Amino acid sequence: HEYYSSTEEMEDLMIVDQTLMLNFARYIREEIKHIHKLNRVLKVLRGLSVDQPSDLSNPITAYQLVNRIKWKFNDIVRYTQQRPSDDFLEALSSTLKDLPEQKEVDRVALGLIRLQEIYRLEPQSIMGHGLAGTKQASRLHPDECFHVAKVAYENQKFQLACLWLQESYQLLQKGNAARVSISDVRLLFASSAFSLGDFDTAIDLTEQVVDEDPANEEALLQLLRYRLHRVTQPIFFRTIDLFTIPEPSNMSYVALCRSQRSRMTPHRQRALFCRYSTAGGNPRLMYAPVKEEDEWDHPRIVRYHDFLSEQEMDMIKMMARPELSRSEVVNLEKNAYVTENRVSKSAVLYDVIDPSASRISQRIADITSLDMGTAENLQVLNYGVGGHFGPHYDAGEGIRDERGDRIATVLIYLSDVEVGGATVFPEVGAALQPIKGSAVMWFNLLQNGEVDDLSLHSGCPVFKGNKWVANKWVRERGQEFRRRCSLNPWE
Ligand SMILES: O=C(O)CCC(=O)C(=O)O
Numbered sequence: 001h002e003y004y005s006s007t008e009e010m011e012d013l014m015i016v017d018q019t020l021m022l023n024f025a026r027y028i029r030e031e032i033k034h035i036h037k038l039n040r041v042l043k044v045l046r047g048l049s050v051d052q053p054s055d056l057s058n059p060i061t062a063y064q065l066v067n068r069i070k071w072k073f074n075d076i077v078r079y080t081q082q083r084p085s086d087d088f089l090e091a092l093s094s095t096l097k098d099l100p101e102q103k104e105v106d107r108v109a110l111g112l113i114r115l116q117e118i119y120r121l122e123p124q125s126i127m128g129h130g131l132a133g134t135k136q137a138s139r140l141h142p143d144e145c146f147h148v149a150k151v152a153y154e155n156q157k158f159q160l161a162c163l164w165l166q167e168s169y170q171l172l173q174k175g176n177a178a179r180v181s182i183s184d185v186r187l188l189f190a191s192s193a194f195s196l197g198d199f200d201t202a203i204d205l206t207e208q209v210v211d212e213d214p215a216n217e218e219a220l221l222q223l224l225r226y227r228l229h230r231v232t233q234p235i236f237f238r239t240i241d242l243f244t245i246p247e248p249s250n251m252s253y254v255a256l257c258r259s260q261r262s263r264m265t266p267h268r269q270r271a272l273f274c275r276y277s278t279a280g281g282n283p284r285l286m287y288a289p290v291k292e293e294d295e296w297d298h299p300r301i302v303r304y305h306d307f308l309s310e311q312e313m314d315m316i317k318m319m320a321r322p323e324l325s326r327s328e329v330v331n332l333e334k335n336a337y338v339t340e341n342r343v344s345k346s347a348v349l350y351d352v353i354d355p356s357a358s359r360i361s362q363r364i365a366d367i368t369s370l371d372m373g374t375a376e377n378l379q380v381l382n383y384g385v386g387g388h389f390g391p392h393y394d395a396g397e398g399i400r401d402e403r404g405d406r407i408a409t410v411l412i413y414l415s416d417v418e419v420g421g422a423t424v425f426p427e428v429g430a431a432l433q434p435i436k437g438s439a440v441m442w443f444n445l446l447q448n449g450e451v452d453d454l455s456l457h458s459g460c461p462v463f464k465g466n467k468w469v470a471n472k473w474v475r476e477r478g479q480e481f482r483r484r485c486s487l488n489p490w491e
């Protein structure tokens, strides 16, 4: 079972944790009871012993000795074999299937690293100090810092590895007991520095390890390798600071995630409006017009406020919860696969089964005047630790089928997000804040049916909070006359 890709399911892991501790405590109580019992048995058996060799002159005593030694032996075997650990071991093996695998632990560390890169956080601040609204700083153990460093290293994030190693080192220096040693930290730091081209630091640190333990073969080998490199490739990048968080390559996306604010000139902003809309006189909206707000002009993105009620949202989450499974993405050949570029769990709610899903379709049809006959069923998403969806198009080669392509996306926010988790459009600079109960809509295709390059978008990593959204993808077939309709605000 995978937990980290859904914040909602992380709660299950807390229960696994509590059960494990409870069973262990119960086991200890049983062991103590058992020891008491063994002590009582010991006392009884001692009472049956012959004290003095002289007693053996009495034939009765001699008989007792011969007889009781067997009796005692049997008792000892019997009572020591009755161990409470059997029940406990059984409980443990049933917990085993609920435990996260090491692979998952590594991916959570990768989630932390992603958050650090995107939101520019030093280990100190991601552990709580710099995070507004965090009650309690969550400190990591030196072993844990080392593990995060190792995952960073394995993912070629060498500077982040250095930062986490520094953290681990400082904790070790303060005398925190740990499995990892200062030498382990130095060696991994040396490798990271070496990978960043800082051969001097790599050699320095490895020499320190060798000085302390001249028999450390791994260190000796590394040292040779580093020295050789310094001779053969004497160019090194002195300018690289080992302790800075590097800027990811996709800057506009990252900057939008960080600020969570759209970037638009005031002049253009003044042309954005809020209105009550009846979608050109739809009878179902005449008495309850929808609150419509322009989020962006080109491509046009609008938000519908109070699109769903609290009860509707609770219902959707309740229906989706047991169906959640790891989200996948499709490639051009329409093959679906799991990737760390999309960390969430999702469930499909079918219009024909679920009244709340069909009601949503009706609302979307009313508000947008688009035909829902070919639209996809509602996809409900719950994000996980550092959960995100990297920049992507909702439409394209891998998506298109007999219903056409995904002409429009309606994205419904089923929760607020405390920090992070905005939906951003890096090509244009739009950032949509998750607002619980609201829905945003945009077109993925141009009027000519081609994918609109500007519709590239991304769900930023969730830093803090539990992000729920639902997607409704509208397909091209059925919209042939609707998108051109003059009553349609999407022209
Ligand atoms: O969660 C978000 O903000 C965006 C989700 C999205 O783009 C998608 O699921 O296709």
Ligand SMILES: [Fe+2]
Pocket: 392, 393, 394, 457
């Ligand atoms: Fe999307």
